[in-house]
Amino acid sequence: MAGGVALGVAQLAAGVMGPQTFPVVAVGDAVVDLTPAAVKEFAIRTFGENDKAVLVGGVLVVLAAVAAVLGMAARRRLAVGLAGMAAFGVIGALAVVTRPDGGLGDVLPTVIGVAAGAWALALLVRRASRPVAVGPSYVDEESGERPAATSGTGESVERPVTMRGTGEPVTFDRRRLLTGAAGGVVVAGAATVLGRQFGGREAVDAARSGVRLPQPATPAKPVPAGADLRIKGLSPFITPNRDFYRVDTALIVPRVDPRDWTLRIHGMVDRPVELSYDDLLRMPLTEADVTLTCVSNDVGGPYVGNARWLGVRMADVLREAGLRADADMLLSTSADGFTCGTPTDVVMDGRDALFAIAMNGVPLPVDHGFPVRQVVPGLYGYVSATKWVVDLKATRFDQDEAYWTPRGWAAKGPIKTQSRIDVPRSGATLKAGDTTIAGVAWAQHTGVDAVEVRVDGGPWRQARLAEVPGPDTWRQWSIDWAATPGTHKIEVRATDAAGRTQTDALAPPAPDGATGWHTITALVE
Numbered sequence: 001m002a003g004g005v006a007l008g009v010a011q012l013a014a015g016v017m018g019p020q021t022f023p024v025v026a027v028g029d030a031v032v033d034l035t036p037a038a039v040k041e042f043a044i045r046t047f048g049e050n051d052k053a054v055l056v057g058g059v060l061v062v063l064a065a066v067a068a069v070l071g072m073a074a075r076r077r078l079a080v081g082l083a084g085m086a087a088f089g090v091i092g093a094l095a096v097v098t099r100p101d102g103g104l105g106d107v108l109p110t111v112i113g114v115a116a117g118a119w120a121l122a123l124l125v126r127r128a129s130r131p132v133a134v135g136p137s138y139v140d141e142e143s144g145e146r147p148a149a150t151s152g153t154g155e156s157v158e159r160p161v162t163m164r165g166t167g168e169p170v171t172f173d174r175r176r177l178l179t180g181a182a183g184g185v186v187v188a189g190a191a192t193v194l195g196r197q198f199g200g201r202e203a204v205d206a207a208r209s210g211v212r213l214p215q216p217a218t219p220a221k222p223v224p225a226g227a228d229l230r231i232k233g234l235s236p237f238i239t240p241n242r243d244f245y246r247v248d249t250a251l252i253v254p255r256v257d258p259r260d261w262t263l264r265i266h267g268m269v270d271r272p273v274e275l276s277y278d279d280l281l282r283m284p285l286t287e288a289d290v291t292l293t294c295v296s297n298d299v300g301g302p303y304v305g306n307a308r309w310l311g312v313r314m315a316d317v318l319r320e321a322g323l324r325a326d327a328d329m330l331l332s333t334s335a336d337g338f339t340c341g342t343p344t345d346v347v348m349d350g351r352d353a354l355f356a357i358a359m360n361g362v363p364l365p366v367d368h369g370f371p372v373r374q375v376v377p378g379l380y381g382y383v384s385a386t387k388w389v390v391d392l393k394a395t396r397f398d399q400d401e402a403y404w405t406p407r408g409w410a411a412k413g414p415i416k417t418q419s420r421i422d423v424p425r426s427g428a429t430l431k432a433g434d435t436t437i438a439g440v441a442w443a444q445h446t447g448v449d450a451v452e453v454r455v456d457g458g459p460w461r462q463a464r465l466a467e468v469p470g471p472d473t474w475r476q477w478s479i480d481w482a483a484t485p486g487t488h489k490i491e492v493r494a495t496d497a498a499g500r501t502q503t504d505a506l507a508p509p510a511p512d513g514a515t516g517w518h519t520i521t522a523l524v525e
C-alpha cells in the first residue's frame with residue numbers, strides 16, 4: 001500500500017512537472033536504452049506495438065512484489081522497509097536524472113513520492129502492530145498520549161475492540177489498519193488519476209488543433225487513379241494516420257508545444273541557425289507521398305506505411321546554414337534524446353527529404369512526431385525519420401554515432417527492396433476457383449519495376465502493377481489465380497527499377513534489414 005502511495009504521489013507530482021519525471025517511466029526508458037538489438041527485436045516480435053505496455057507492466061509487477069516483501073519486513077523492523085523505499089527512490093532518481101532530457105530538479109516527483117510512501121509505511125506499520133488498549137499503562141503511539149482510562153461505563157473506551165470476548169489474543173486494531181489501508185488506496189488512486197490528467201496534455205493538443213497548415217509551394221505529384229486497386233484486404237495506397245505503424249523508444253511520447261519548439265542547425269556549417277515553428281511555416285513547403293519502413297520489419301511484416309507529408313526541404317535549410325562539403329553525416333536529435341545519423345549526400349541529392357509538419361493533411365499526430373519530424377525517402381526510419389526533432393548537427397560518421405549504432409545496428413540504412421502478400425492472408429482458407437493474390441512492394445527512391453508470384457514452386461508469373469506517382473512510394477500489385485483444392489505455398493519477389501531482383505537468402509532484421517521472399521500458405525477447399 002505504501003508503495004502504491006509512493007507511486008501515486010510521484011505520478012501526481014510528475015503530472016505537474018512533466019511525464020518524463022515519473023520514475024517508473026524513467027526506469028522503463030532506461031531499460032529500453034540499455035536493450036541490445038536482439039532483445040529489442042524479441043520484444044517487437046513478441047509484443048508488437050504493445051511492447052511498451054508490457055515493459056511498464058513488468059516494472060510495476062516487480063515493484064509490487066518487492067514492496068510486498070519490504071512491507072512484511074517493515075512489520076518487524078520499520079527501518080528495513082524505509083531503507084528499501086529509499087533504495088527504490090535512489091534508483092528512480094538516478095533514472096530520471098540520467099535521461100537525455102533530465103535535470104537535477106526532475107527528481108522532485110521521486111523525492112515527494114518516496115516521502116509520502118515512507119510516511120504511509122510508518123503509519124500503516126504502527127496500525128498493524130498497535131497493541132489493544134488494555135489498561136492505564138497504554139500510551140497512544142501516534143499522539144504519545146494516554147487514552148482516556150477505561151471507565152466503568154465503558155463509554156470512554158477510545159475504540160471498541162471487536163474481538164474482545166472471543167478469547168482470541170488481539171494483537172492489533174484491525175479496523176484502524178483497514179481504514180488506514182483504505183485511505184492509502186484512495187490517496188494512491190486519486191493521485192494517479194489526477195497526475196495523468198495534468199502534464200500539459202491539453203495545451204499541446206490545443207496548440208496542435210490551432211495549427212493552420214499553409215499551402216505547399218510544391219504540391220505532391222497527383223496520385224494516378226490506378227494507384228489504388230481497391231482489393232479487399234489489400235493495404236490502401238495511402239495509410240490512414242490511425243493505422244500507421246508506430247515505432248520509437250519513447251514510453252511516454254514527448255509532448256512538444258510548437259510555441260516552445262526550435263530547431264537548431266549547427267556543427268559543420270558556416271552560419272548556425274535556430275528556427276522557430278513559425279519560421280518553418282513561412283518557408284516554401286513541399287508536399288510528397290513517401291513510404292516509411294522500419295528496419296525491424298520482418299519479411300512480410302507490418303512496419304511499413306505510406307503517407308502524404310508536408311514540410312520544408314532539409315536541403316533548403318542546410319544550404320542556408322552553409323553546410324560544409326566535408327560533413328558526411330547529419331546527426332538529428334529528438335526532444336527525448338533519440339538520435340539518427342543520416343548521410344548528407346542522400347539529403348542533398350534533390351529527393352524530398354523533409355522537415356515534415358503534416359501527415360495526410362493534418363498537423364503531425366503527436367505519436368508521429370508533432371510538431372516536426374524528418375522524412376527521408378529511401379532510408380529506414382532509424383537512420384532518418386527523427387520524430388519530435390529539435391537539433392541537427394552537421395558532422396562526420398567517423399566522429400559521431402547515432403542511437404542504434406552502438407546497439408548493434410548498421411550506421412547506414414538504405415531500405416532493401418521488399419514485397420508483401422496482403423491477400424490472401426497467410427493461413428487463410430479459400431474456395432476453389434478464380435481468385436486474386438495481391439499485395440504491395442517497395443524500393444523507395446528507386447522504384448518497383450516488376451513483381452512476380454509463384455505457387456507451389458512453379459514458374460514465376462508477372463503480377464499486374466498499379467500506377468504510382470513516383471519512385472518513393474510502395475506499389476500495389478495483383479495477379480489472378482485459379483485456386484485448386486489443397487494446401488498451397490505462395491511466394492512473391494520484386495525487381496527494382498535498377499534491375500535488382502530480391503534475393504531469396506533469408507536475413508533477420510538486424511543489423512541492416514531483413515531479406516528473403518515473403519511466403520504464405522493458403523488452404524483451398
Ligand SMILES: Nc1nc2c(c(=O)[nH]1)N[C@H]1C(S)=C(S)[C@@H](COP(=O)(O)O)O[C@H]1N2
Pocket residue numbers: 244245246247248249250292293294295334335336338367368369380381382385386387388
Ligand atoms: N524521436 C524518435 N524518432 C524516431 C524513432 C524513435 O525511437 N524516437 N524511431 C525511428 C524509427 S526506428 C522508425 S521506423 C520511425 C517510425 O516512425 P512512425 O512511428 O511515425 O511510423 O521513426 C523513427 N523516428
Ligand SMILES: [Mo]
Pocket residue numbers: 247293294295296380381382
Ligand atoms: Mo524503425
